[in-house]
Amino acid sequence: MIKKSREKSVRLLTLEAAIRRVPPEHPKYHLIEKEHGKLHYGFIGEKALDYFLTFLPNKNTQLLHGLRIEDPLNRFFQMDTLLITPGYGLILDSKYVSGALEFDQTTNHLIRRRGEEREKFGDPLSQIERQKYQFTLWLDKHNFPPLPIGGQIVLTHSNATLINATPSLMKKVTFHTNLPNKLQAIDNQKFQPLLDNPTYKKLSKVLIKKHTPDEFSIFNHFGIHYHELRKGVFCPACAHLPMSQKHGGWICRNCGVYSKTAHLKDLMDYKLLVGNTITNKMIRDFFLLPSPNVASYLLSSMSLPAKGTHKGRKYLLDHFQYNPK
Ligand SMILES: [Zn+2]
Incomplete structure (x- = not known):
């Protein structure tokens, strides 16, 4: 059962907004595109897992997607997918990379080979070991029993092949199409249930409560200024x-x-790129509105919570969401 569904990260949503709002001729635009591409395909890779995760051997398994929590030493870590059963936990890390892939035996790096060319895609084997360790520390800190935690790297691109797939490597790596068999083999190990029913339910509740979305500012990260946005x-x-105002609409x-x-979508862009509060003056500037009255009308039409009065009045966007489906 899915306890936390898969959503785009704040970082990905912010980069999507940046692609719309930063002019393509901006000297940093290609960096935004590159970072966006990485996260966009990462998200596609994670979603490619979802179908195969419907073949869970243990119907009592809890699934948590995109969980980002803090270990006792204040280090945040994010898991693509976490599976929990009463007897064990399993972290899945998806890699959406096509081509002839190899895990370098000395550095652990994931490498794509193209002729003589070698392209690096991080170090997922070490990363997943780190996450297993951090999650074990987290369980201990929150007084949960010491569940054994496993990890699997899942290659999610349909055009990926693996070079030098040794049996020891294949204990840690699998293709998404083989994931149901892998999950079954893990479940067949018959782990002793360490969590009684109330503790099992409590664990996912605490994890969801402790989830802390990533914060990301294109102003800090890329050195872009507000006045440069479209x-x-x-x-x-x-x-x-831009669209023009007409009869209270656009x-x-x-x-x-x-x-x-x-x-509404543009206000979401504002929230992601600029911040969680907006004033009459700022909405006039961002939406290119002709007068304070038009801005007031638009702000009141959205019934946003606000604090302060007159010119100092700030509208709060903390809970404002716009996700058209
Ligand atoms: Zn149009």
Whole structure:
């Protein structure tokens, strides 16, 4: 059963907003694209796991996706997928990389070979060992029994092949299509249940409570300034920027579409890129509104919580979410 569903990370959502809002000719744009590509394909890889995770051998298994928690030494770690049963835990790390892959036996690095060319994709074997260790420390700190924790690297690209797949390596690495067999083999080891039913339920509750989403600022990370962002409301139909205000809604001068709610996605861009509070002046600037009255009307139409009065009034976006499906 899924206890925490898979969602895009704040970092990925922020980079998506940055792709829309940073002009393509900006000298840092290619770095944003590169980082976005890495996370975007990472997310595709994680999602590729989901179908195979419906073949769980133990129907009582709890699944937690994208959990980010802090070990007792204040080091955060994020697990793509965590499986918990009353007898053991298993961390899955997905790698969405195509081509002829190899785990370098001395450095542990994941390498893609193309002729003589070698491209590195991090060190997932060491990373998963670190996560196993950190999760063990976490369980101890929160007074849970010492569950044995396993780890598996799952290659999720359908065009991935593995060179030098030794039996010892294949204990730690699998292809996503083989994941059900791997999970069955692990479950067949018949671990002694260490968690009674109330403790088992409590564990996932505490994990979800302790989940801390990553924070990410493109201003700090890439050295981009607010004034460099593209302002205005995007047309939801043709992506033209900016739409114009008309009768309390938005009209696109390019394709003629009229929308009452086009600004919600842009307010989400603002939250991800700029911050969790907005004032009348800031909304005028970001949405290119013609007057304080239009800005007031728009702000009150969204019933956002606020604090302060008059010009110092700040609207709070902490709980504002916009995820069109
Ligand atoms: Zn349009």
